[in-house]
Amino acid sequence: NAGVTQTPKFRVLKTGQSMTLLCAQDMNHEYMYWYRQDPGMGLRLIHYSVGEGTTAKGEVPDGYNVSRLKKQNFLLGLESAAPSQTSVYFCASSTINLEQFFGPGTRLTVL
Amino acid sequence: GNSVTQMEGPVTLSEEAFLTINCTYTATGYPSLFWYVQYPGEGLQLLLKATKADDKGSNKGFEATYRKETTSFHLEKGSVQVSDSAVYFCALTLQGAQKLVFGQGTRLTINP
Numbered sequence: 720n721a722g723v724t725q726t727p728k729f730r731v732l733k734t735g736q737s738m739t740l741l742c743a744q745d746m747n748h749e750y751m752y753w754y755r756q757d758p759g760m761g762l763r764l765i766h767y768s769v770g771e772g773t774t775a776k777g778e779v780p781d782g783y784n785v786s787r788l789k790k791q792n793f794l795l796g797l798e799s800a801a802p803s804q805t806s807v808y809f810c811a812s813s814t815i816n817l818e819q820f821f822g823p824g825t826r827l828t829v830l
Numbered sequence: 831g832n833s834v835t836q837m838e839g840p841v842t843l844s845e846e847a848f849l850t851i852n853c854t855y856t857a858t859g860y861p862s863l864f865w866y867v868q869y870p871g872e873g874l875q876l877l878l879k880a881t882k883a884d885d886k887g888s889n890k891g892f893e894a895t896y897r898k899e900t901t902s903f904h905l906e907k908g909s910v911q912v913s914d915s916a917v918y919f920c921a922l923t924l925q926g927a928q929k930l931v932f933g934q935g936t937r938l939t940i941n942p
Contacts (some may be wrong), residue, residue: 723873731942736872747882752929761919761932761933762919762935764929767928767929777929809873809874811873812872813859816862817862817923817927817929818876818930818932819874820875820876821873821875822873823872823873823876824873829924
């Protein structure tokens with residue numbers, strides 16, 4: 720099992736560009752999450768999904784969109800990147816017991 | 831609301847020292863409690879958990895006991911190693927909830 724994988728691992732964008740981060744899990748988990756982690760700060764929940772075709776907002780959803788068209792994939796989109804979105808993005812998945820499994824992260828820099 | 835408070839970091843210890851990282855919580859109900867560890871450059875991974883009062887979670891020499899009377903879940907290890915250097919997160923969830931509530935994380939550095 721690969722667990723939770725994230726693509727890409729690193730990305731540099733210019734202000735105003737768009738991109739999509741892909742998260743995939745092979746554990747048949749119902750729940751999936753996107754977090755961001757900034758230096759010196761903990762995790763902040765962006766969006767999450769409790770099943771295929773469902774999404775919900777977390778603490779810091781502005782500037783991001785998500786889609787969960789397939790159970791194993793959870794996509795995070797930035798429509799118009801801003802320097803404030805420079806961060807490390809983590810995806811996680813879990814069953815309903817909420818024991819979350821995390822991916823290795825995507826380091827995004829917006830210039 | 832539900833929240834988790836961890837001791838301020840960073841924490842710096844010498845190898846073989848005793849470790850305690852404090853975690854207290856506020857919850858409307860009886861939560862399940864978790865400790866996650868994040869090694870440099872990696873994602874978080876579950877270290878241990880406890881689902882009811884007086885449960886003790888343990889893994890890799892780390893332990894934490896769910897104390898309902900003090901609403902605490904302190905992480906302890908008797909003899910730390912350089913390889914334990916990481917950021918540690920305490921977290922909780924309530925039955926029926928759809929997400930975890932994380933503390934702010936505590937950075938631990940172990941010097942040889």
